[in-house]
Amino acid sequence: MIILQNLIKTSLLKRYNFKKLTSKALETDKIVHDIIRDMLRRYRVSAKPLNKDKFFKYSFEMTEKYCNSKTFF
DSSP states (O other): OHHHHHHHHHHHHHHHHHHHEEOHHHHHHHHHHHHHHHHHHHHHHOOSOOOHHHHHHHHHHHHHHHHHTOEEO
């Protein structure tokens, strides 16, 4: 029984680690998609030009947040 429990724990840990595994290209696509989505949402509210400094800061912070939570292969 103990062997079976250890096997299940190991299997779950492996599955969890594989879930976090991604490639640079895949994560880049996801980040770009989400930034464009957020820009379009913002333009629905206001057609004023973007503040470049705020935009770059937002993009950088989003990229850091996404990349810090992933494991790249």
